[in-house]
Amino acid sequence: MSHNRSTKRRAKPHVIGTGLVALDVVIADNADTDPVLCTGGTCGNVLTALAYLGWNSYPVARLRGDAASKRIIEDLEFWGVKLDFISLSDGGSTPVVVQHLRQTRDGQRSHSFSRKCPACGAWLPWYKAVRVANVPDLTTRMPKADVFYFDRTSRAAVTLAQHARREGALVVFEPSAESEPNQLADALAAAHVVKVANDRVSGNSAILRAKTPLLLVETLGSSGLRFAWSGGKKNRSWKTLQAFKVESLRDSAGAGDWCTAGIIDSLWSLGPQGLAEASSSTVQAALMKGQAMAAWACRYDGARGGMYTVSRKDFDDTIADILKGKTKVVKETNSPRTRGTITPVWCDCCLTNTRVAST
Numbered sequence: 001m002s003h004n005r006s007t008k009r010r011a012k013p014h015v016i017g018t019g020l021v022a023l024d025v026v027i028a029d030n031a032d033t034d035p036v037l038c039t040g041g042t043c044g045n046v047l048t049a050l051a052y053l054g055w056n057s058y059p060v061a062r063l064r065g066d067a068a069s070k071r072i073i074e075d076l077e078f079w080g081v082k083l084d085f086i087s088l089s090d091g092g093s094t095p096v097v098v099q100h101l102r103q104t105r106d107g108q109r110s111h112s113f114s115r116k117c118p119a120c121g122a123w124l125p126w127y128k129a130v131r132v133a134n135v136p137d138l139t140t141r142m143p144k145a146d147v148f149y150f151d152r153t154s155r156a157a158v159t160l161a162q163h164a165r166r167e168g169a170l171v172v173f174e175p176s177a178e179s180e181p182n183q184l185a186d187a188l189a190a191a192h193v194v195k196v197a198n199d200r201v202s203g204n205s206a207i208l209r210a211k212t213p214l215l216l217v218e219t220l221g222s223s224g225l226r227f228a229w230s231g232g233k234k235n236r237s238w239k240t241l242q243a244f245k246v247e248s249l250r251d252s253a254g255a256g257d258w259c260t261a262g263i264i265d266s267l268w269s270l271g272p273q274g275l276a277e278a279s280s281s282t283v284q285a286a287l288m289k290g291q292a293m294a295a296w297a298c299r300y301d302g303a304r305g306g307m308y309t310v311s312r313k314d315f316d317d318t319i320a321d322i323l324k325g326k327t328k329v330v331k332e333t334n335s336p337r338t339r340g341t342i343t344p345v346w347c348d349c350c351l352t353n354t355r356v357a358s359t
């Protein structure tokens, strides 16, 4: 929709999202390099990816004022993500997720997630949902959203989604955790687009039977995705789209988040009404754009590693190439670094011990 260049430039679209905004600690187990600390979590990744794609992006999160949230804020600021609705308070919590990257001798790469401190083994802080009591204040201050996104149910998240829907936003729901049944029913009623990974269907199986969302997407890992789009018909059928081949796979973490960002970026301008009336090929093209971004993201370490590595121009060119089926070998850009002294800012337990030891 980039015609009419001579006329008024379209203002940046606005996305408001709530859910997991975490500190990702990315550790390459076989390499002697420092951990990479960046913003992660499903909601954190999707909203930061959208900022990279040119959006005004507003995450709503209840963090704690600690070293981990300081790093999250720095990273979000770097990408131009709006911080208006991130609260830092003693009642909040800054989730930390440790991602271990491994490479076997034959070059196979894999990753695993841990919620324990890699230095001392203590459990790291986890997520706290936005409080219902804060919803009235939030809705008064929030800009009008083109898209509202949420990655797990809570009473406040569902209330915000309902509000955004009434205000005309396209509502996108992607449960990444088990849902409480009543909240899930309300979330499905509020959402226009629902996406779920096949390994997260357990605890959310009502999604696959939901009648009201316009578009249902179930991702199938490296096998691609299947989607059901109503297209004005009562009975919708599922259709499968194969995944794009991933060149130089490094890390599949974050692929689903890029897929979501690509779908949102392709569909938002239709609005809810336009999506209801869209052609099947429009919907399919949006899903394929998301899949191309997912394939791109797998070329880099960490969920959003590519954002720190390539220019926006190169990103657009690469996505276009992937969509055309062109593949090229990606040069590895790893520059060997030696490991310095790492302060485990992700762990209060370690920080306290460091302070005690140095006094």
Ligand SMILES: [Zn+2]
Pocket: 117, 118, 119, 120, 121, 122, 344, 347, 348, 349, 350, 351
């Ligand atoms: Zn620790």
